[in-house]
Amino acid sequence: MGSSGDAWKLKDHPKLPKGKTVAVIVLDGWGEAKPNEFNAIHVADTPVMDSLKEGAPEKWRLIKAHGYAVGLPTEDDMGNSEVGHNALGAGRIFAQGAKLVDLALASGKIYEGEGFKYVKECFEKGTLHLIGLLSDGGVHSRLDQVQLLLKGAAEHGAKRIRVHALTDGRDVLDGSSVGFMETLENDLAKLREQGVDARVASGGGRMYVTMDRYENDWDVIKRGWDAQVLGEAPHKFKDPVEAIKKLRQEPNANDQYLAPFVIVDDNGKSVGPILDGDAVVTFNFRADRMVMLAKALEYADFDKFDRVRVPKIHYAGMLQYDGELKLPSKYLVSPPEIDRTSGEYLVRNGVRTFACSETVKFGHVTFFWNGNRSGYFDEKLEEYVEIPSDSGITFNVKPKMKALEIAERTRDAILSGKFDQVRVNIPNGDMVGHTGDIKATIEACKVADLGVKMILEAIEQVGGIYVVTADHGNAEDMVKRNKMGEPALDKSGNIQILTSHTCEPVPIAIGGSGLAPGVRFRKDLPTGGLANVAATFMNLHGYEAPSDYEPTLIEVVDN
Ligand SMILES: O=C(O)[C@@H](CO)OP(=O)(O)O
Numbered sequence: 001m002g003s004s005g006d007a008w009k010l011k012d013h014p015k016l017p018k019g020k021t022v023a024v025i026v027l028d029g030w031g032e033a034k035p036n037e038f039n040a041i042h043v044a045d046t047p048v049m050d051s052l053k054e055g056a057p058e059k060w061r062l063i064k065a066h067g068y069a070v071g072l073p074t075e076d077d078m079g080n081s082e083v084g085h086n087a088l089g090a091g092r093i094f095a096q097g098a099k100l101v102d103l104a105l106a107s108g109k110i111y112e113g114e115g116f117k118y119v120k121e122c123f124e125k126g127t128l129h130l131i132g133l134l135s136d137g138g139v140h141s142r143l144d145q146v147q148l149l150l151k152g153a154a155e156h157g158a159k160r161i162r163v164h165a166l167t168d169g170r171d172v173l174d175g176s177s178v179g180f181m182e183t184l185e186n187d188l189a190k191l192r193e194q195g196v197d198a199r200v201a202s203g204g205g206r207m208y209v210t211m212d213r214y215e216n217d218w219d220v221i222k223r224g225w226d227a228q229v230l231g232e233a234p235h236k237f238k239d240p241v242e243a244i245k246k247l248r249q250e251p252n253a254n255d256q257y258l259a260p261f262v263i264v265d266d267n268g269k270s271v272g273p274i275l276d277g278d279a280v281v282t283f284n285f286r287a288d289r290m291v292m293l294a295k296a297l298e299y300a301d302f303d304k305f306d307r308v309r310v311p312k313i314h315y316a317g318m319l320q321y322d323g324e325l326k327l328p329s330k331y332l333v334s335p336p337e338i339d340r341t342s343g344e345y346l347v348r349n350g351v352r353t354f355a356c357s358e359t360v361k362f363g364h365v366t367f368f369w370n371g372n373r374s375g376y377f378d379e380k381l382e383e384y385v386e387i388p389s390d391s392g393i394t395f396n397v398k399p400k401m402k403a404l405e406i407a408e409r410t411r412d413a414i415l416s417g418k419f420d421q422v423r424v425n426i427p428n429g430d431m432v433g434h435t436g437d438i439k440a441t442i443e444a445c446k447v448a449d450l451g452v453k454m455i456l457e458a459i460e461q462v463g464g465i466y467v468v469t470a471d472h473g474n475a476e477d478m479v480k481r482n483k484m485g486e487p488a489l490d491k492s493g494n495i496q497i498l499t500s501h502t503c504e505p506v507p508i509a510i511g512g513s514g515l516a517p518g519v520r521f522r523k524d525l526p527t528g529g530l531a532n533v534a535a536t537f538m539n540l541h542g543y544e545a546p547s548d549y550e551p552t553l554i555e556v557v558d559n
Pocket residue numbers: 028029079080081082139140170171289430
């Protein structure tokens with residue numbers, strides 16, 4: 001479809017009126033699971049979300065938010081914000097980065113593309129550096145892909161390889177970093193046997209080193225830069241497995257926040273700084289937490305921190321992380337082409353749009369929602385508001401986060417009468433859930449519920465409509481479970497706290513005094529998922545969704 005005015009024109013919905021204010025509320029990390037003590041949402045006082053549930057089955061239901069429903073490679077893949085908000089915003093299911101990388105590695109096409117050829121130009125004289133998250137979580141990266149890439153790079157001529165590994169503990173159990181590093185070390189040893197000088201060069205915990213997002217805290221990127229590029233870090237080790245084991249023993253240490261370290265030789269010299277003539281690949285496929293590093297690696301003009309030394313390198317991302325900024329300019333695998341999103345359609349049909357969250361989730365309701373595209377479609381019709389997040393803390397310390405500020409700004413936007421759609425992400429269940437602190441997560445869920453209350457009250461005042469849903473599970477289950485669904489105990493008989501997302505379905509509720517009588521959830525879409533939501537709210541704005549969108553979840557029955 002072209003971009004001429006007519007191509008963007010949406011058909012009128014045969015029954016539903018235009019002009020209602022529609023609030024689309026996304027609770028981040030808010031799934032539906034059995035009620036028990038590890039279900040922070042169940043334990044928390046959440047009267048508003050509880051009352052919405054009473055509207056089942058006509059006004060409340062569950063939808064899928066993981067696996068195939070959001071374009072992930074398998075049904076065992078938990079949902080995440082990128083794929084979740086992509087599906088919510090785009091109304092269709094796209095094969096996501098994880099899947100596209102799998103395919104490119106399996107077919108070998110990854111080695112034929114421009115991106116790989118570009119980094120390969122350095123193989124003769126320089127070092128290939130691989131930077132990214134060492135994890136099998138499948139949210140930002142996958143270890144098996146890194147293993148294949150290492151092997152493939154060596155087969156295609158890389159003679160010297162350095163890995164800069166970020167430890168996870170957020171998409172996988174805390175402490176699993178040791179095993180992942182051992183696996184990597186084994187692979188590197190095999191490469192060394194084949195004559196490739198392959199080693200780990202640096203490391204650090206993802207939340208403290210490198211993987212910040214939406215420019216919340218540039219110090220995080222700087223810590224990574226110092227270790228990866230300059231070869232400088234407060235901790236020096238000869239062996240990366242030992243590094244992780246030792247650093248995990250420090251007070252309050254965990255995989256997510258592990259201190260940065262470099263691997264040094266017998267003379268105490270870093271074994272892998274990034275130098276002129278080297279090649280660099282950031283191997284995460286997911287965008288948000290790689291964009292800041294990509295800017296530091298690629299931009300000549302850069303003032304976020306003092307880079308001290310800017311090596312002349314050939315840099316490629318696993319994917320291109322930002323289609324609008326064309327960042328990075330070189331990449332190994334083309335990202336999903338998420339076009340014609342609901343946001344763009346609605347704006348081109350004159351729907352005035354407001355989007356809001358706090359920094360740590362701001363890009364979720366803008367960048368991810370719009371198909372990994374930054375900026376406005378039409379500045380005159382859109383306003384995106386970012387509430388600054390706290391930085392330098394773990395969110396269990398302040399589980400309220402900025403939920404109430406987000407809700408207040410959204411309430412004001414609704415009452416201003418200036419917008420037809422207001423769209424928010426309330427982060428608490430997810431961000432606090434990731435800390436594994438159950439008590440704080442219960443508090444977080446309570447505040448998220450208060451935020452929803454404030455927005456629903458404003459919608460009531462203007463006679464509007466609400467759609468309340470979530471992007472994937474997290475807070476509803478805080479413990480690792482065995483196949484029977486019971487808490488899985490570790491060797492010492494302790495429960496294992498689950499910091500990650502889940503494969504649980506998420507709720508969706510519709511309502512508000514502006515909702516036309518007779519609107520209810522259809523019964524013939526029992527397997528509906530996040531991608532069905534866009535057509536649903538397009539209907540509530542008075543439009544039919546484009547014909548290739550996943551079907552709407554609602555029907556209008558004549559009373
Ligand atoms: O924090 C993140 O990067 C991911 C988990 O790795 O969470 P979300 O998908 O909710 O943003």
